[in-house]
Amino acid sequence: MENNKIHTVVISGLGQTSVGEHWDISLRELAFFAIEKALVNNRGGYPQALYLANMLAPALSHQSHLATMVADFSGLRGIEATTIEASGASGGMAFRQGYMAVASGLVDSVIVAGVEKLTEQTSVNVNSAFATNTDSEYEADHGLTPTSQAALLMKRYIYEYDVPDFAFSGFPVVAHANGASNKNAMFQRAIKPESYQRAGFVSEPLNMFDVAPYADGAAAVILTRAELVADLPEIPTVSVSGSSAVIDTLALHDRQNPIVFNAAKESIAKVYAQSGLGHSDIDLFELFDAYSIFGALSLEAAGFSEAGKGWELAQDGRINLDGEIPISTFGGLKARGYPGGATGVYQIVEAATQLMGLAEENQVKGAKNALVQSLGGPASTAVTHILSQIER
Amino acid sequence: MDIPRHWRLRKQRYGLVGEVCEHCDSKVFPPRDICPDCGEEAKTLFSFSGKGEVYSHSTVYDAPKGFDESTPYTIAMVKLEEGPLVTAQLTDLQEKEVKIGMPVEMVTRKLREAGDERSMIVYGYKFRPVMSH
Numbered sequence: 001m002e003n004n005k006i007h008t009v010v011i012s013g014l015g016q017t018s019v020g021e022h023w024d025i026s027l028r029e030l031a032f033f034a035i036e037k038a039l040v041n042n043r044g045g046y047p048q049a050l051y052l053a054n055m056l057a058p059a060l061s062h063q064s065h066l067a068t069m070v071a072d073f074s075g076l077r078g079i080e081a082t083t084i085e086a087s088g089a090s091g092g093m094a095f096r097q098g099y100m101a102v103a104s105g106l107v108d109s110v111i112v113a114g115v116e117k118l119t120e121q122t123s124v125n126v127n128s129a130f131a132t133n134t135d136s137e138y139e140a141d142h143g144l145t146p147t148s149q150a151a152l153l154m155k156r157y158i159y160e161y162d163v164p165d166f167a168f169s170g171f172p173v174v175a176h177a178n179g180a181s182n183k184n185a186m187f188q189r190a191i192k193p194e195s196y197q198r199a200g201f202v203s204e205p206l207n208m209f210d211v212a213p214y215a216d217g218a219a220a221v222i223l224t225r226a227e228l229v230a231d232l233p234e235i236p237t238v239s240v241s242g243s244s245a246v247i248d249t250l251a252l253h254d255r256q257n258p259i260v261f262n263a264a265k266e267s268i269a270k271v272y273a274q275s276g277l278g279h280s281d282i283d284l285f286e287l288f289d290a291y292s293i294f295g296a297l298s299l300e301a302a303g304f305s306e307a308g309k310g311w312e313l314a315q316d317g318r319i320n321l322d323g324e325i326p327i328s329t330f331g332g333l334k335a336r337g338y339p340g341g342a343t344g345v346y347q348i349v350e351a352a353t354q355l356m357g358l359a360e361e362n363q364v365k366g367a368k369n370a371l372v373q374s375l376g377g378p379a380s381t382a383v384t385h386i387l388s389q390i391e392r
Numbered sequence: 393m394d395i396p397r398h399w400r401l402r403k404q405r406y407g408l409v410g411e412v413c414e415h416c417d418s419k420v421f422p423p424r425d426i427c428p429d430c431g432e433e434a435k436t437l438f439s440f441s442g443k444g445e446v447y448s449h450s451t452v453y454d455a456p457k458g459f460d461e462s463t464p465y466t467i468a469m470v471k472l473e474e475g476p477l478v479t480a481q482l483t484d485l486q487e488k489e490v491k492i493g494m495p496v497e498m499v500t501r502k503l504r505e506a507g508d509e510r511s512m513i514v515y516g517y518k519f520r521p522v523m524s525h
Contacts, residue, residue, distance in 0.1 A: 123454055124455070124456065124457055124460050125457070127454060127455060127456040127457075127460075128456035128457045128458075130456075131456045137397070137401060137422070138422045138478070138479060139479045140456065141503060141504070141514065141516070142467070142479050142480050142481055142503060142516070143452055143455060143456075143459045143462075143465060143467055143481055143503070143504070144452075144467055144479050145452060145454070145455065145456060147454070148450050148451075148452045148467045151450035151451075152448040152449070152450055152467070152468070152469055153448070155448045155449060155450055155492070156447065156448035156469075156492070159448070159492050201451075202453070202454070203450045203451060203452060203453065203454075204450060204451060205450075206450070249428075251422075251479070252469070252479070253469050253476070253477035253478055253479045254428065254476075254477070255477075258448075258469070258477070
């Protein structure tokens with residue numbers, strides 16, 4: 001439809017900081033370090049706009065008006081800059097804003113960056129800030145947190161589908177195996193299934209290995225029109241072949257069937273329709289494993305398994321780097337870490353790195369198309385992209 | 393402090409007052425003025441019975457401000473007998489083991505304390521196991 005009129009958008013620069021506790025680096029410096037890296041390896045023109053993803057800086061870093069601060073500090077005075085917030089999907093949503101700006105032809109080149117600091121406050125403060133991402137009046141005011149909400153989902157899933165104990169262990173095991181060789185990951189050690197079985201409950205049935213760690217981090221990607229990028233002979237150029245954002249009810253209790261991620265499903269159907277690609281074309285899936293139950297529900301929403309069986313994919317190697325649908329190829333949220341609004345930009349940077357063939361030990365061999373999905377809340381917002389190698 | 397915000401919610405918090413859709417008879421809680429089932433206007437008030445069953449449940453050990461003094465507490469989604477799901481705490485459990493499907497009824501309890509001793513205490517609905525007679 002409108003695809004006939006929009007421009008082809010490609011990635012011309014990538015940058016990321018390590019994910020973890022950056023207590024010696026301020027929010028603005030963290031964002032700048034990622035942006036600086038993306039600018040240094042940029043193969044396109046100078047960016048005219050910054051779309052900055054962030055989730056909780058007004059609450060946890062005492063800073064709003066964030067994009068202006070980051071653009072100013074990054075030496076980008078005079079450009080357009082704005083902050084994008086969509087809970088955990090902020091990074092994906094900022095990328096979509098950048099994509100739309102370039103695809104429309106209104107802007108030649110944009111930086112999409114994400115930054116977040118989640119490790120500098122007490123857990124009570126962090127919990128309070130995260131709780132504002134739920135429906136404040138009807139969820140948070142009753143003591144619900146995103147983590148206990150994921151536990152409610154997991155409990156109901158186990159009940160309805162009668163899954164065995166430790167059904168979800170495959171998700172953290174695969175994430176940590178992939179994180180072990182990612183020098184930017186928060187956790188760079190593999191774990192054994194037995195460790196999962198011994199772990200203490202965070203909010204039963206959710207144990208500590210079912211929950212991605214809150215972290216600090218920043219990532220950046222530069223987008224431009226295909227004809228404005230300088231080709232490199234040895235590295236493939238990566239384009240955005242599909243982009244979509246879909247919302248569901250904000251509150252989990254407002255859904256007919258809470259254990260189906262409908263927005264995630266619809267968002268994927270849209271990127272398939274836009275790109276002309278389907279399941280069999282997807283070589284890797286960067287999904288939003290903030291909780292292992294999200295991993296199962298996301299695989300089901302994407303159609304890689306039927307409802308109630310997403311966890312089985314994680315049990316027998318099918319989501320490993322050499323499996324039929326590799327996920328969390330650099331550790332995902334569980335091992336790379338969960339730096340709030342920056343997460344979606346990390347997912348894009350990682351998927352693009354795979355398609356450029358630069359993933360080293362984490363490389364998915366022959367990867368040509370990557371599905372990337374960021375979720376805000378329990379798929380209250382779902383933002384999905386397909387990145388593709390441009391054939392030459 | 394949020395006094396107007398909590399005051400505005402008094403009908404929902406103390407009486408489980410939602411809405412009924414005049415077009416499809418769907419019962420709506422929390423009230424949202426547009427029927428989630430048929431998309432028509434739904435502004436007629438409707439008081440829920442407060443009876444329902446546990447749809448899912450868990451325990452919160454690591455809580456936000458205002459709740460951190462009362463951990464651990466049981467959080468649940470309750471399926472009201474008129475249809476909607478609500479998120480609420482379970483209370484008066486004593487030694488009772490919570491199970492999905494367990495019948496519960498609404499009671500009014502303290503939800504949270506908002507900060508220091510001069511701030512307001514927020515009351516609202518929780519659910520307890522249905523008393524057997």
